Amino acid sequence: MAYDTALLVGVMFTVSTYLLLQKSFIRILFGFIIFSNAGNLFILSISGAPGNRRAPIIEGDRPVTAYVDPLPQALVLTAIVIGLGLTVYLVMLLYRIILDSKTIDTEKLFQPEPDDE
Amino acid sequence: MNSLVIGPFAIPLATALLCLFAGRVGVWRRWTVGISAFVQLVVALVLASQAVGQSPLVVVMGGWTAPLGVALVVDGLAALMLCLSALVSFVCILYSYLELQVEVEQPMRLPLMQLLVAGINLTFITGDLFNLFVAFEIMLVASYALLTLEANDRHIKEAFPYLSVNIFASGIFLISAGLAYAVFGTLNLAQISERAAEMEGQFSVLLVMLLLMVVFGIKAGVFPLYYWLPNSYPILPYSLSALYCGMLTKVGVYVLLRMLCTVFPHSLDRVHIVLALLAGATMVMAALGAISRNFIRGILSFQHVSQIGYMILAIGLFTPMAITACVYYVIHHIIVKSSLFLIGGTAFFRSGSDHLERMGGLWRLSPLLGCLFLLQAFSLSGIPPLSGFWGKYIVISESLGEGHYWLAAAALLASLLTMVSMMKIWLKAFWDKPRGEQAPIVSPRAQRGMTLIVAVMVFFSLCIGFNAEFFLKIAQSAADGLMDQSIYRESVLNTMGKGGTAE
Numbered sequence: 001m002a003y004d005t006a007l008l009v010g011v012m013f014t015v016s017t018y019l020l021l022q023k024s025f026i027r028i029l030f031g032f033i034i035f036s037n038a039g040n041l042f043i044l045s046i047s048g049a050p051g052n053r054r055a056p057i058i059e060g061d062r063p064v065t066a067y068v069d070p071l072p073q074a075l076v077l078t079a080i081v082i083g084l085g086l087t088v089y090l091v092m093l094l095y096r097i098i099l100d101s102k103t104i105d106t107e108k109l110f111q112p113e114p115d116d117e
Numbered sequence: 118m119n120s121l122v123i124g125p126f127a128i129p130l131a132t133a134l135l136c137l138f139a140g141r142v143g144v145w146r147r148w149t150v151g152i153s154a155f156v157q158l159v160v161a162l163v164l165a166s167q168a169v170g171q172s173p174l175v176v177v178m179g180g181w182t183a184p185l186g187v188a189l190v191v192d193g194l195a196a197l198m199l200c201l202s203a204l205v206s207f208v209c210i211l212y213s214y215l216e217l218q219v220e221v222e223q224p225m226r227l228p229l230m231q232l233l234v235a236g237i238n239l240t241f242i243t244g245d246l247f248n249l250f251v252a253f254e255i256m257l258v259a260s261y262a263l264l265t266l267e268a269n270d271r272h273i274k275e276a277f278p279y280l281s282v283n284i285f286a287s288g289i290f291l292i293s294a295g296l297a298y299a300v301f302g303t304l305n306l307a308q309i310s311e312r313a314a315e316m317e318g319q320f321s322v323l324l325v326m327l328l329l330m331v332v333f334g335i336k337a338g339v340f341p342l343y344y345w346l347p348n349s350y351p352i353l354p355y356s357l358s359a360l361y362c363g364m365l366t367k368v369g370v371y372v373l374l375r376m377l378c379t380v381f382p383h384s385l386d387r388v389h390i391v392l393a394l395l396a397g398a399t400m401v402m403a404a405l406g407a408i409s410r411n412f413i414r415g416i417l418s419f420q421h422v423s424q425i426g427y428m429i430l431a432i433g434l435f436t437p438m439a440i441t442a443c444v445y446y447v448i449h450h451i452i453v454k455s456s457l458f459l460i461g462g463t464a465f466f467r468s469g470s471d472h473l474e475r476m477g478g479l480w481r482l483s484p485l486l487g488c489l490f491l492l493q494a495f496s497l498s499g500i501p502p503l504s505g506f507w508g509k510y511i512v513i514s515e516s517l518g519e520g521h522y523w524l525a526a527a528a529l530l531a532s533l534l535t536m537v538s539m540m541k542i543w544l545k546a547f548w549d550k551p552r553g554e555q556a557p558i559v560s561p562r563a564q565r566g567m568t569l570i571v572a573v574m575v576f577f578s579l580c581i582g583f584n585a586e587f588f589l590k591i592a593q594s595a596a597d598g599l600m601d602q603s604i605y606r607e608s609v610l611n612t613m614g615k616g617g618t619a620e
Contacts, residue, residue, distance in 0.1 A: 004439065020285070032284055039288050043295035063278065075247055079291050082254045086284055089258070093276060094264060100270040109274050 005045040011036035025084040025094055025105050032090065039074050047072035122176040122189050125199050125238035125442040125577060125590040128153060133231035144219055150227045152208040160436055163197040167198040170594040172604060183609050184305045186242035190609055193595035194444060194615050195241045197420040198371055201451045205363040206234045212459055213356035223267055237364050241371060246294050253290065260365060263357055264349060272352040282342065286335040293328035300325055307609035308382045310602050316511045317382045326381050326388050337369025338422045340399040347424055347439055351414035353490035355462025358414060362421045363455035367447055368597035370428045377432060378440060378599040379604055397527040400426030404534035407539065413461040413471045416538050420497065423531050424450055430524060431512045439515040444592035447509035449581050453504065456574035457493050458488065463567040464546055465535060469556045473542065478551030486568055487547045487576045494539035496578055499532050504582035507589065525569025
């Protein structure tokens with residue numbers, strides 16, 4: 001299971017890096033979505049077998065050892081919410097840039113205009 | 118009394134929510150935010166009086182003991198940073214009141230500014246790595262929103278590099294926080310420092326630190342990854358760019374200090390030397406960039422990146438004296454840089470443009486503003502006895518002491534180039550004959566108010582320069598607290614609460 005997850009995370013990072021380096025910023029947007037999901041999956045994979053660590057759960061006075069560590073899941077939940085907010089914001093910003101400059105090509109977007117400083 | 122520790126985060130957050138939900142823009146809202154900012158300043162000063170030179174103040178959230186719950190820690194450096202952020206945000210808020218009349222103010226500006234301050238303060242006081250990530254996100258999301266809030270159609274595209282680089286950095290931060298949990302089995306900074314000390318010399322510790330270095334290097338604007346900064350800051354209104362330049366990148370510097378000095382073992386030489394070399398490149402490249410620009414905000418933003426290089430160089434040298442110099446430099450730079458942006462703003466509002474080709478004659482219009490500008494420009498480039506000199510002097514003498522002659526040369530060169538770009542502003546905007554039509558944008562009364570605010574800031578920076586010994590002592594006590602990991606660990610892990618310990 002660990003190897004499958006590692007492979008999947010690796011593939012997702014590869015794809016997202018490829019997309020992030022594209023010219024069209026629609027592709028860059030998808031690159032970010034995949035990138036943040038790859039990060040989330042990576043953290044979730046830590047939650048598996050506790051190994052020599054103990055989950056931070058307390059029952060009475062003694063620590064519990066039989067549970068899978070729930071902390072990474074809590075972290076991922078937070079990260080997903082933040083990632084969703086950022087994606088929505090990025091979509092809106094890109095939509096406005098498209099409306100303003102009529103292009104989705106970052107190279108054209110950042111060409112100096114004649115009246116620029 | 119310890120419950121005051123939550124104040125620097127809770128007060129701005131409450132103010133932001135109050136402004137969001139209670140009514141429309143109006144004078145009452147300006148009063149509310151202004152008073153709240155003043156209260157934040159008082160709270161920060163009280164915290165500083167308790168924390169500087171003494172053991173850290175710790176509060177555990179929800180009453181759970183440190184490794185289980187999130188701990189908030191205010192030690193000497195955090196208290197200093199809280200004071201500076203409260204001071205700069207108070208000044209910037211007052212300045213923004215003069216910038217725009219109350220009827221045309223963007224309704225979201227003040228709540229977002231308060232949210233930004235809340236995020237910045239939480240990064241200073243948190244004692245938990247994941248909480249640090251959340252604080253970072255609060256700060257960044259507020260900064261994205263502020264950046265695009267009042268940008269016009271031509272400038273809005275500059276927000277895209279800012280956003281993409283920072284979202285990328287946040288992604289790496291998330292991954293490195295996860296990795297830190299996998300390696301150390303905890304996210305509490307005090308406990309991480311305990312376990313990292315046991316695992317000293319292992320590759321995994323180095324890996325986590327390298328990832329964190331990339332993240333905060335991006336955030337602080339270090340050499341290969343700084344290009345997003347000098348192009349995006351100029352699209353902000355002046356009061357906001359003063360706040361951004363004053364605080365946002367310093368958060369990166371602060372967290373680097375915290376991680377390298379308090380959390381990770383002091384033997385990570387490879388990280389230190391990489392930081393020092395990158396800092397050298399940052400200083401020179403960004404100072405050259407500053408000369409290439411010809412509008413005030415652009416020049417100041419590039420200089421800002423170049424100054425970050427000095428602080429990072431001090432961290433990279435990693436001697437106790439260099440860390441002291443870094444803390445002192447942070448204090449000096451926050452005050453000087455934000456006041457320079459405000460001076461640039463006042464010049465802009467007087468002459469109606471901030472493009473150097475369309476300015477001129479400001480010296481005749483307002484000699485006081487010219488004097489203030491010259492004082493801060495000399496201070497930034499490090500002319501004794503102004504505040505910039507002492508920080509630069511210690512950094513350069515430490516790098517000579519450590520045998521990094523090239524880095525010392527780079528620091529001197531960057532300082533000279535800073536002076537050249539400052540003189541560019543001086544000659545074109547202040548000394549030259551006025552060119553073309555110049556129409557002031559704000560009323561004379563607002564102009565006088567702006568000059569007064571700037572004069573107060575310049576007075577502070579003069580105090581720092583002439584009182585260098587006092588401020589260096591404060592910086593030294595903060596740096597000592599930072600370098601001594603055992604005090605931090607003990608005060609965080611020994612705070613009592615529910616749940617016993619996780620061990």
